[in-house]
Amino acid sequence: MSDPISVRARFERFPATVKGAFIFRGEDANPHQVAVAGARVAGLGAGGSSPVPLSPVTLDVVPHRDVFVPFELPLSELEPGWYTLVCDVDVDGIPASYDGGRRFSVPWPRATVRRGQVKVGRQVRLADATVHIEQVDCSGDSIKLHLRVEPAGEVTIKLFAGGRRLRLLELELDDETGRGKATAYPLMRTDEALRVELKGRGKGSEAAVDIALP
Template sequence: MNPSLSVRARFEKFPATVKGAFILCGEDRDPHQVVVLQARAVAVSGGEWREVPVAATTLDVAPHRDVFVPFELVVADLESGWYGFELDLELDGNPATFPGGRRFAVPWPRATVRRGQIRVDRTVALGERAKVRVEHVDCGGDSTKLALEVEPPVPVQVRLLADGARLEILEHEVDEASGRVKVTAYPLLRVHAILRIELKGRGRDAETSLDVRLP
């Protein structure tokens, strides 16, 4: 985060468009001159991106005041996936790229994605000192949610593979007190047969994997 300026995207998602604004806010005591250069929507999975039409303009951003840069993006022809915004600016003459924060999904065809909960209820050792209980997988139209519990609570990295192909991780939430972990990723498709859950803790030997056969 830039200590002088913050940028966040606020928008509404419609079937064919995303309409909203980038909100620029001065975060210190000084006024800033900001030149808006370019904006884009970038696929979380990498590769595809789409230019977001914004007016090239010069703005004076006062301390702790919001300035709005409106936009409207056509998304009907984007590939299915999750997208985030980026905004290129000149801040007091210095070029910088700011993430927009909030993401949006272009939905997968309804008939192609899995739905419902898959119970796993299996425990695996994570090295010599910890174990991980994989509770369940919730399949939805635009994401997959995985629920874990680590005992004792230690940091754990999670990687998901569907039939050998990586599922992009969207969020990794940890309750450090209880060791509960919730991972949100791209959706599982009906054609997928096996979900592999790869777990890695601290230490050379603190890693394992678990295969879940999908019904």
């Protein structure tokens, strides 16, 4: 059964704040009363959440029309990391929480993160596929691991560096070509190696690659 409403977060990221609005939309043929109890910013991989300054309000959400509730979130209290915005509501008296569907980052201090490109050119054999790890692109708030799976198929990835697991933000794989990239939390300058753990389909379809960082 589909949700009676949808909630999206749309915003602009400024140096000290995030300004935008939650957009409520009726998704079925009925009007709904939506009581907005509050909102919060939730960390991805870091745990915990903080309230978003937002006054409680009751909305009449009609079918297929948008209603906007603006917000402004100061960033000074947030630790470096990736975050999503969550809105807590009652829809016709039934409590629910909606992820706004858009993420943003609070950057790490520039001197602490690794930047640039690391060429890899390694391949590992899984039970039913070969995974080619091509390169790692490092930026201030994430890394992108470029890979190719032959033949194209599902692969799960875990990343580790400096004794910690790097939170995976997104894994994109083309169903036809097998090309893709994994986006994760950034590497620190103090990290000496990136460990990539791969798992395909079937028993014994596991492998790992340790990539030395220059």
